[in-house]
Amino acid sequence: MTILLLTHTEDHWSPDRVRDELRKEGADALRVETDLFPSRMRLSAWHHRDGARATLTTADRVIDLSTVTAVWHRRWNTAGQLSSTLSGDVLRGAERESEMSLEGVIAALPCFHFDDPPATERARNRTLQLEIAAEIGLDTPRTLTTNDPRAALDFYEECGGNLVVKMMSSFGIPDAEGHDQVVMTNLVTREHLARIDSLALCPMTFQERVAKALELRITIVGHEVFAGAIDSTRDAKAATDWRRATDALRSHWTPYELPPSLRAGLIALLDRLEMNYGAIDVIVTPDGRYVFLEVNPVGQFGWIEESIGYPIASAIAGLLTGRLPRRVDVPRRTRERRLAPAREAAGVA
Amino acid sequence: MDQHETETPFFVQFLERVDVDPEMAGTQTPQKQTDDSAKKKDD
Numbered sequence: 001m002t003i004l005l006l007t008h009t010e011d012h013w014s015p016d017r018v019r020d021e022l023r024k025e026g027a028d029a030l031r032v033e034t035d036l037f038p039s040r041m042r043l044s045a046w047h048h049r050d051g052a053r054a055t056l057t058t059a060d061r062v063i064d065l066s067t068v069t070a071v072w073h074r075r076w077n078t079a080g081q082l083s084s085t086l087s088g089d090v091l092r093g094a095e096r097e098s099e100m101s102l103e104g105v106i107a108a109l110p111c112f113h114f115d116d117p118p119a120t121e122r123a124r125n126r127t128l129q130l131e132i133a134a135e136i137g138l139d140t141p142r143t144l145t146t147n148d149p150r151a152a153l154d155f156y157e158e159c160g161g162n163l164v165v166k167m168m169s170s171f172g173i174p175d176a177e178g179h180d181q182v183v184m185t186n187l188v189t190r191e192h193l194a195r196i197d198s199l200a201l202c203p204m205t206f207q208e209r210v211a212k213a214l215e216l217r218i219t220i221v222g223h224e225v226f227a228g229a230i231d232s233t234r235d236a237k238a239a240t241d242w243r244r245a246t247d248a249l250r251s252h253w254t255p256y257e258l259p260p261s262l263r264a265g266l267i268a269l270l271d272r273l274e275m276n277y278g279a280i281d282v283i284v285t286p287d288g289r290y291v292f293l294e295v296n297p298v299g300q301f302g303w304i305e306e307s308i309g310y311p312i313a314s315a316i317a318g319l320l321t322g323r324l325p326r327r328v329d330v331p332r333r334t335r336e337r338r339l340a341p342a343r344e345a346a347g348v349a
Numbered sequence: 350m351d352q353h354e355t356e357t358p359f360f361v362q363f364l365e366r367v368d369v370d371p372e373m374a375g376t377q378t379p380q381k382q383t384d385d386s387a388k389k390k391d392d
Binding site: 165167172173175179180181182183184186192195196198199201202204 | 360
C-alpha cells in the first residue's frame with residue numbers, strides 16, 4: 001500500500017515519526033513536500049471518459065497516484081517556493097493554479113483521506129465548533145466575536161471585566177528584526193479598551209475568562225483518545241496561555257483520564273465535524289467543570305507525544321493503513337476508473 | 350484618538366514574539382509569502 005504524507009519542507013519531525021510507523025507496518029510511506037510543487041515536482045493527471053491516471057514525480061521517484069491507498073493532509077503549502085522565481089500578479093496566478101491543480105488531483109483520489117480537506121476547512125470554524133459543542137451538551141464559555149466596539153465594551157461589563165481576547169485564525173507577522181509575532185490569548189484590561197475604536201478595523205474574539213485548575217489537550221485519532229493535562233498556574237507566564245511557557249512546562253504534562261461523558265461528547269463533536277482527528281483544548285475549573293474551548297482540526301501532536309509518551313504517531317499510522325478503525329470513512333468514489341496500462345501506452349494524454 | 354491609532358487594528362497591541370520550538374508552541378511557519386507579510390500559523 002502507498003500512503004502519502006503531505007506536508008512542506010519546513011515541517012518538523014512529527015510526520016517523519018508517522019512515516020516510520022507506517023514503514024513498520026509495511027506501507028510504502030512517502031513524505032511529499034507540497035511547497036516543492038511546481039518548482040521541483042511534476043504532476044500529470046490524465047482524464048478519459050473510461051478512466052483516469054495521475055503521476056507525481058519527485059526528485060527521487062515517480063509515484064503512480066492510482067496506487068495510493070491513503071493520504072494524510074498534514075500541511076499544505078503548495079507553490080511555497082515559487083516566489084523565488086516569480087513575482088506580483090503572475091506569482092499569485094501561478095500559485096492559485098498550482099493549488100487548484102495539485103490539491104484538486106489529490107482530493108480526487110479514490111482513497112482514504114485523513115481528513116477530507118473540505119471537512120477540515122469546515123472544522124476550522126470556531127463559531128461552528130462552539131455551537132455544535134453546546135448542542136451536544138458540552139460546557140462552553142460565553143463568547144463574542146465582533147468588530148463593534150460598543151458590543152465589546154458591553155460584553156466586558158457583562159463578564160464583570162473578567163475577559164480574554166484571542167483571534168479566530170492563526171497567523172504571524174514579522175517584527176522589524178524578522179522575528180515572528182503572534183496573538184496568543186490575552187487578558188483584557190482597561191488600558192486595552194482605551195483603543196477599542198480600532199476594533200472596527202478587524203474583529204477579535206472575546207471570551208469570559210474561565211478559572212483554571214488544569215488545562216487539557218486531548219488528541220483524538222479515530223477512536224483513540226489521548227488526553228494530557230498541565231497545571232498552567234505553576235508558571236505565571238502561562239496563566240492566560242500556556243504556550244508562553246512551553247519549555248518550562250514541557251516536562252510537567254501528565255496523562256489524564258477523561259470522564260466517559262466528556263470523552264463521548266468530544267467524539268460526538270468530531271463526528272459532527274466529520275473529522276477523524278482533532279486536537280482539543282478543554283479547561284478543568286477549580287469546581288470540577290470541563291469547559292470546551294476549541295478544536296484544532298490539524299493541531300500539532302508531536303510535543304505531547306514526546307512529553308507524555310503517548311503513541312499518537314502510531315495511531316495515525318494505524319488509521320492510515322486501516323489497522324485501526326476509522327470513525328469517518330465515506331468512500332465518495334470507487335477505484336474502478338483506472339486506465340489499463342495498455343490504454344495509457346496508447347497515449348490517452 | 351489620533352489618526353495613527355485609528356489605522357492600527359485592535360489586535361496589533363497584542364502581538365508578541367514567539368521564541369520557542371515551533372512544534373511545541375504549535376506555531377510553525379509555512380514559507381510561502383505573497384503580497385503581504387502575514388503568514389498562516391499552525392495550531
